[in-house]
Amino acid sequence: MxxxxxxxxxxxxxxxxxxxxxxxxxxxxxxxxxxxxLQRRGLAAVxxxxxxxxxxxxxxxxxxxxxxxxxxGLSWGNLSLVVPASASLTFVANALAARIFLRERVSxxxxxxxxxxxxxxVLMAL
Amino acid sequence: MTFRKYLVLAxxxxxxxxGDSLLARGMKQIGSLSLHxxxxxxxxxxxxxxxxxxxxxxxFFACYICSLSWADLTYVLPATSLGYVLVAMIAHxxxxxxxxxxxxxxxxxxxAGVGFVAASPSVTFSHDQNSPDASHDxxxxxxxxxxxxxx
Numbered sequence: 001m002x003x004x005x006x007x008x009x010x011x012x013x014x015x016x017x018x019x020x021x022x023x024x025x026x027x028x029x030x031x032x033x034x035x036x037x038l039q040r041r042g043l044a045a046v047x048x049x050x051x052x053x054x055x056x057x058x059x060x061x062x063x064x065x066x067x068x069x070x071x072x073g074l075s076w077g078n079l080s081l082v083v084p085a086s087a088s089l090t091f092v093a094n095a096l097a098a099r100i101f102l103r104e105r106v107s108x109x110x111x112x113x114x115x116x117x118x119x120x121x122v123l124m125a126l
Numbered sequence: 127m128t129f130r131k132y133l134v135l136a137x138x139x140x141x142x143x144x145g146d147s148l149l150a151r152g153m154k155q156i157g158s159l160s161l162h163x164x165x166x167x168x169x170x171x172x173x174x175x176x177x178x179x180x181x182x183x184x185x186f187f188a189c190y191i192c193s194l195s196w197a198d199l200t201y202v203l204p205a206t207s208l209g210y211v212l213v214a215m216i217a218h219x220x221x222x223x224x225x226x227x228x229x230x231x232x233x234x235x236x237x238a239g240v241g242f243v244a245a246s247p248s249v250t251f252s253h254d255q256n257s258p259d260a261s262h263d264x265x266x267x268x269x270x271x272x273x274x275x276x277x
């Protein structure tokens with residue numbers, strides 16, 4: 001029974017963290033190079049600029065949901081199942097989402113890699 | 127890619143792996159959480175392993191959003207994915223979780239997939255939605271990366 005709960009938590013982690021990753025990536029591209037900004041304007045300016053980006057707050061919220069799903073998942077399943085399964089499936093979902101929503105170019109090599117990772121996850125669940 | 131940027135990517139892997147492991151150790155001490163007993167979540171944060179785990183994951187998050195400000199999402203994720211294999215190693219050798227042969231094979235495939243992506247020259251730039259004129263590509267170390275200037 002705990003295994004079903006663990007997989008439900010994994011599904012929620014994937015959905016929430018993919019949403020969060022895409023929103024955070026979008027926000028940080030909007031903010032610009034943090035390293036450069038830090039040198040020119042200082043930490044307060046960087047923090048102000050990051051926090052003033054509305055999609056950043058939404059991304060943070062999604063990451064929070066993913067984090068609490070992880071807490072639940074880790075209490076129901078093994079670390080070596082929950083963390084790799086959710087993280088690598090998130091990797092595949094992110095490649096899709098980055099292509100669709102962020103318009104990043106995902107090469108064929110990357111799709112093969114994504115399938116390798118997905119196959120690895122299936123094996124881990126057996 | 128400068129040395130400092132590689133350091134940020136290494137920070138994502140190290141903080142993320144250590145944070146996840148400490149969190150798992152704390153949650154194992156606490157035992158199964160129940161949806162009917164949500165106060166258990168607040169108590170979970172008071173566990174010292176969970177507290178330090180959360181602090182490390184905050185470090186992870188700082189490095190993560192920093193890297194996303196100068197690299198594509200599809201570049202950052204594979205470049206830092208070695209952490210999953212590291213987590214399995216820590217689960218096995220430190221926390222003595224039993225890992226079956228099929229699970230080891232799964233870990234190997236994941237690692238292979240990660241290596242496949244990380245070793246390839248990754249052309250990940252794209253047309254920028256916000257300011258198409260301001261973006262240009264910087265080639266460094268065989269990788270072409272998107273660099274955008276919003277100033």
